[in-house]
Amino acid sequence: MKRFNQRRGKHIFVFLLSLTIVGGFLRFYQITKNPISLSIDEVAFAYNAFSILKTGRDEYGKFLPLSFKSTGDYKNPVPIYTMVPSIAIFGLNEFSIRLPTALIATLSIPVFFLLFLEITGSQVISLSAVLLLTISPWHIYYSRYVSDHLIAATLVVLGVLSFLRMLKTGRWFWSIGSAIFLILSMYTYYAERLFIPLFFLALFILKKRDLVERLKQVKLFIAVCAVLLFPLIFSTFFGPDRIRAQMTWIGNDVEFVRNVAVKPLKNIPFLTSDNLLLVFFGARKYLNYFDPGFLFYSGLNMTKSGSYGLGVLYLFETPFFILGIITLIRKKIKNKGLIIAWILVGLIPASLTNNEQHPGRTFIILPMIILISAIGVVELFRLIRTYLNQYLRNIIFVAFSIIIIWNLIQAFLIYSVHFPRQKGENFMEGTKETVEFALVNKNKYKEIVFDPYRGIEAPYIVSIPHMYILFYSQYNPAIYQQEEKIRPDGSYGFDKFTIRRIDWRTDRLKTDTLFIGSPWSLPEKDIKNQEILKRVYLSGGQLAFLIVSPVQ
Amino acid sequence: MNKIKYLLLILISVTALSFRFYINYFIPVNQQINLLFILLGLFNLILLFCIIQRLANYKIGLLAALLYAISPWTAYLELVSSPYIFLLSSILFLYLGIQIFNVSKGIFLLLIIAIGGFFLYRYNQITVFSNIGLINDVNSFRGETNQTFLSPLGKIIENRYIYLSEHLTSNILKQFTPATYFTNQVRLLGFSNSSPIYLGFITPFLFGVLISVRLIPRKRISEIIAGALFILPSILSKDSPDLSRLILISPIIFFVISIGLYEFILNYRKKVFLFLLFLTVFMVVLQFLITISDIAVREPVRLQMFLDQK
Numbered sequence: 001m002k003r004f005n006q007r008r009g010k011h012i013f014v015f016l017l018s019l020t021i022v023g024g025f026l027r028f029y030q031i032t033k034n035p036i037s038l039s040i041d042e043v044a045f046a047y048n049a050f051s052i053l054k055t056g057r058d059e060y061g062k063f064l065p066l067s068f069k070s071t072g073d074y075k076n077p078v079p080i081y082t083m084v085p086s087i088a089i090f091g092l093n094e095f096s097i098r099l100p101t102a103l104i105a106t107l108s109i110p111v112f113f114l115l116f117l118e119i120t121g122s123q124v125i126s127l128s129a130v131l132l133l134t135i136s137p138w139h140i141y142y143s144r145y146v147s148d149h150l151i152a153a154t155l156v157v158l159g160v161l162s163f164l165r166m167l168k169t170g171r172w173f174w175s176i177g178s179a180i181f182l183i184l185s186m187y188t189y190y191a192e193r194l195f196i197p198l199f200f201l202a203l204f205i206l207k208k209r210d211l212v213e214r215l216k217q218v219k220l221f222i223a224v225c226a227v228l229l230f231p232l233i234f235s236t237f238f239g240p241d242r243i244r245a246q247m248t249w250i251g252n253d254v255e256f257v258r259n260v261a262v263k264p265l266k267n268i269p270f271l272t273s274d275n276l277l278l279v280f281f282g283a284r285k286y287l288n289y290f291d292p293g294f295l296f297y298s299g300l301n302m303t304k305s306g307s308y309g310l311g312v313l314y315l316f317e318t319p320f321f322i323l324g325i326i327t328l329i330r331k332k333i334k335n336k337g338l339i340i341a342w343i344l345v346g347l348i349p350a351s352l353t354n355n356e357q358h359p360g361r362t363f364i365i366l367p368m369i370i371l372i373s374a375i376g377v378v379e380l381f382r383l384i385r386t387y388l389n390q391y392l393r394n395i396i397f398v399a400f401s402i403i404i405i406w407n408l409i410q411a412f413l414i415y416s417v418h419f420p421r422q423k424g425e426n427f428m429e430g431t432k433e434t435v436e437f438a439l440v441n442k443n444k445y446k447e448i449v450f451d452p453y454r455g456i457e458a459p460y461i462v463s464i465p466h467m468y469i470l471f472y473s474q475y476n477p478a479i480y481q482q483e484e485k486i487r488p489d490g491s492y493g494f495d496k497f498t499i500r501r502i503d504w505r506t507d508r509l510k511t512d513t514l515f516i517g518s519p520w521s522l523p524e525k526d527i528k529n530q531e532i533l534k535r536v537y538l539s540g541g542q543l544a545f546l547i548v549s550p551v552q
Numbered sequence: 553m554n555k556i557k558y559l560l561l562i563l564i565s566v567t568a569l570s571f572r573f574y575i576n577y578f579i580p581v582n583q584q585i586n587l588l589f590i591l592l593g594l595f596n597l598i599l600l601f602c603i604i605q606r607l608a609n610y611k612i613g614l615l616a617a618l619l620y621a622i623s624p625w626t627a628y629l630e631l632v633s634s635p636y637i638f639l640l641s642s643i644l645f646l647y648l649g650i651q652i653f654n655v656s657k658g659i660f661l662l663l664i665i666a667i668g669g670f671f672l673y674r675y676n677q678i679t680v681f682s683n684i685g686l687i688n689d690v691n692s693f694r695g696e697t698n699q700t701f702l703s704p705l706g707k708i709i710e711n712r713y714i715y716l717s718e719h720l721t722s723n724i725l726k727q728f729t730p731a732t733y734f735t736n737q738v739r740l741l742g743f744s745n746s747s748p749i750y751l752g753f754i755t756p757f758l759f760g761v762l763i764s765v766r767l768i769p770r771k772r773i774s775e776i777i778a779g780a781l782f783i784l785p786s787i788l789s790k791d792s793p794d795l796s797r798l799i800l801i802s803p804i805i806f807f808v809i810s811i812g813l814y815e816f817i818l819n820y821r822k823k824v825f826l827f828l829l830f831l832t833v834f835m836v837v838l839q840f841l842i843t844i845s846d847i848a849v850r851e852p853v854r855l856q857m858f859l860d861q862k
Contacts, residue, residue: 080738260736262743262853271845281841283751292725293736297718307689308718315718318725329762413697417706421696446569540696 007265015127016110023134025105030176032094033518035145037427038422038540043467044070046097050085052476059470061481067185067235072465076189077154079148098145105143108154109134110551115161116371118168119335124377131373137411138312138359138366141300149363152189154182156196158365163203165211166217175217186232190244191349193236198348202341208235252359253354256281286351287482288383293323294357301359304421309424312359312366316400316407319374324376333375404454421540423457428463428476430536430544434516435465435472437534437547441514443497445549451502451517456542461522466492466499509548522546557610561601561617565594568621575624576631576692578848579855581741586633592641593630597621599644600803604810606651615810616803623806625705625748629799635685636785636799639671641783644803655715668785683719683790690715723792727783730754732793733805740795743858746843748795750834755828760812776779779804 033505040300048058048068058068068075076361082100090096112133116126133139159182166174185192205465211218235241257263260281261274294309295316303309303394328336346365384393438448483494491500502521515522536545576585582629597620605613628639650660689713697706731737734754735747782800786793819825
């Protein structure tokens with residue numbers, strides 16, 4: 001028996017190792033090229049990490065901050081600090097900044113297995129779940145660029161795993177480990193700041209008896225949490241993090257303001273006040289996350305809106321997921337309450353923020369969604385084995401294999417062909433090319449003006465070109481922190497670079513100046529051909545930028 | 553008991569009428585109110601009561617009738633004289649007749665398919681196949697893949713038949729999104745903020761589903777299939793899910809909610825059920841008050857904005 005268990009353990013180890021290698025390949029392959037370019041958040045994270053590495057201060061000169069003002073959205077510290085060693089080793093480039101997330105994502109595969117095993121107690125379900133995790137489009141998507149959502153979710157998984165181990169073994173180090181991981185997750189992403197307290201409230205109710213048995217360890221857990229939480233509570237309620245909460249608050253949702261509250265309407269009676277309507281609007285957002293379109297078709301927003309893309313689950317997972325829910329309701333499954341509470345609570349933070357279905361804000365529920373699918377997989381196999389003869393089993397096996405292969409190829413095409421072409425603009429494609437051109441030709445001009453507004457259909461995207469300039473020029477953070485960046489005319493700039501709107505009617509008269517902007521600010525028809533130095537196109541073929549220097 | 557039963561039914565009918573006239577007073581979606589459709593709505597309410605009374609008991613029947621009466625979904629569609637209200641009346645009438653005369657359920661199923669098929673064909677309601685957006689998507693995806701070495705894969709994977717199958721599967725699944733029925737995710741008549749069914753009813757609905765799954769006898773299988781067919785018109789719509797078409801399954805939803813609610817009432821001595829009952833009543837009363845207040849204040853503005861956009 002012992003030998004059998006050892007052999008089984010070896011098989012599981014080999015299987016997990018293989019999945020981690022495959023998972024690593026899917027997460028690292030061409031990581032610098034897909035997503036096609038660095039997003040606004042990525043460069044902002046990266047330059048702050050570079051600044052910390054070189055000076056110990058953020059871009060504003062604040063010493064080792066716990067909240068980074070960055071572009072005014074007050075970024076969490078963990079993603080930035082995790083980037084520092086990587087930048088120190090590999091330098092400031094696309095690979096070094098995407099490496100920590102991809103590495104954490106790859107290593108999370110065995111960690112997720114341990115959590116699934118701890119929750120369900122079933123090796124088969126846990127192995128099926130990590131298999132689905134390895135190829136999960138949701139997990140892969142967020143692994144390939146700097147993702148605070150993924151890092152936070154992994155920390156939560158580690159925290160809950162340690163907590164469950166603490167309840168099981170009573171060892172004190174699990175208490176400390178659990179508290180550290182969970183509180184760190186709250187320093188990583190904002191959704192966790194609401195999720196962790198609510199989920200643990202539910203967990204305390206569900207595990208009341210176990211908690212009474214391990215009272216000492218629980219007290220230690222609470223004490224460590226309290227100590228680590230203190231700066232966060234201060235920052236959230238009295239510090240700058242409040243601004244971030246206000247920015248993303250559901251009450252600012254465009255749909256709510258325009259169509260639900262119909263602002264600016266005056267003399268509103270109490271019963272139809274904004275706050276009451278907001279309650280039901282939040283409920284709608286919450287329920288909307290159960291939309292199959294989000295789950296199976298286009299939840300990841302990797303293709304243009306309205307068309308088909310990738311959902312957070314593959315289409316072939318539909319029967320698994322449905323069967324998983326039915327099994328979860330009907331059968332006795334260990335820690336059923338925990339699985340349900342995780343999902344129900346996990347959707348609350350995303351429902352309280354603006355914008356429609358956000359796969360990042362709900363990333364925290366990914367482990368349990370995958371677990372439910374895995375429960376469905378195992379149940380489906382059981383049903384097939386019990387009720388169908390060999391002939392029918394073969395037919396179903398072939399049919400399912402075809403559907404799975406077809407779905408995986410479709411996902412591959414979306415990832416490798418359509419995503420870069422259709423979503424290049426969301427990742428600020430073209431900015432790198434323009435910045436590199438400007439850096440090479442910097443000495444030829446007195447001033448380089450960069451228009452922050454861009455967009456193919458309309459200039460509605462406010463990019464942060466200064467961050468890309470800082471990033472690609474590896475601009476000395478010590479100088480940047482000291483420099484006066486607001487110019488006398490109110491524009492923003494440093495060195496030779498000025499970030500402001502371009503008005504070609506007046507700017508065309510400025511010689512010795514390089515202008516970089518979208519065709520909205522630099523209309524081709526008004527510019528002489530010899531003035532256009534370069535045209536920068538998106539992978540989809542649309543003209544994104546013109547680089548122009550007026551000639552008199 | 554009979555007198556009280558019918559008295560309550562009359563009271564519910566009066567509530568239904570008042571609710572409809574109230575909405576019409578503030579949001580005149582039609583120049584003149586179409587009394588025929590209001591009466592058809594009342595007829596539906598009574599038919600629903602009669603059918604559910606026979607299937608379960610009169611208390612569940614009354615609850616379902618009350619749901620029909622105060623639901624913005626049915627009220628709004630009656631006010632715009634939706635042809636689906638008429639279709640709903642026909643189906644309910646047919647089903648009651650079959651119950652009374654004990655006709656084979658198979659025949660009922662066939663009749664439903666025939667009526668539904670005729671309706672869809674006659675009013676040219678199958679718009680999903682003429683969705684230009686879908687064809688454009690396929691062409692655009694194929695065009696992009698053709699620019700790469702993966703072109704042969706694109707030919708196999710990205711063709712209109714596969715995309716249409718995916719689209720239809722998506723449409724089928726979309727009909728089961730709770731947000732469609734219990735929130736204003738899909739806007740009633742394109743502008744309204746009222747949710748088709750009050751959100752508070754979601755708990756009894758889920759509970760009702762659990763009970764129904766356990767209790768439905770196998771001999772009712774043809775009725776279940778017929779019920780499932782009622783989502784077909786919405787699936788075949790270009791703008792799926794389509795609340796006008798989904799009205800055909802509203803009696804089933806009202807029935808399931810009533811079953812759940814009835815269980816809450818029956819078991820109110822248990823703390824959990826008392827809490828669930830209290831929560832449901834509180835949420836529904838609150839949302840009903842908000843809805844009628846909203847109808848008076850904001851809905852006319854929304855309607856105007858919707859008409860201006862048109």
